[in-house]
Amino acid sequence: MLKRLTSKKAPKAIGAYSAATQVNNLIYTSGQLPIKEGVIPQGIIEQTKASMDNIQGILTDNGSSVDYIVKTTAYITDFADFADFDKTYQAYFKEGFPSRTAVLVSKLPKDALIEIEVIAKMKEGN
Numbered sequence: 042m043l044k045r046l047t048s049k050k051a052p053k054a055i056g057a058y059s060a061a062t063q064v065n066n067l068i069y070t071s072g073q074l075p076i077k078e079g080v081i082p083q084g085i086i087e088q089t090k091a092s093m094d095n096i097q098g099i100l101t102d103n104g105s106s107v108d109y110i111v112k113t114t115a116y117i118t119d120f121a122d123f124a125d126f127d128k129t130y131q132a133y134f135k136e137g138f139p140s141r142t143a144v145l146v147s148k149l150p151k152d153a154l155i156e157i158e159v160i161a162k163m164k165e166g167n
């Protein structure tokens with residue numbers, strides 16, 4: 042089973058992608074740019090929060106949550122931001138951290154500093 046997912050808690054796609062796709066009991070989000078209320082906030086801390094809030098919204102709207110994230114990939118444009126990104130990111134997790142890959146990239150859409158995508162399991166019964 043393959044299902045395209047949407048969420049009112051995440052920004053509208055800026056291109057040809059769905060907020061996420063569900064395959065069996067796994068949700069694959071698209072890369073979430075740090076768009077909050079239509080704008081990209083300043084700085085890596087606020088941008089990390091915005092991307093993670095978007096991910097949280099997509100997951101909770103679709104029968105999952107950040108506690109069910111299996112794997113995260115974070116794309117960052119400046120590794121000088123890494124410590125602030127990491128500290129902000131880790132506050133979203135209560136029971137250990139998902140697997141993660143952090144990748145340095147030269148540029149992101151809308152000149153964002155970060156974009157985060159996740160693979161998450163559905164909660165039992167969803």
Ligand SMILES: C=C(N)C(=O)O
Pocket residue numbers: 055056058071072073074150
């Ligand atoms: C923002 C994106 N995830 C994209 O353009 O693919």
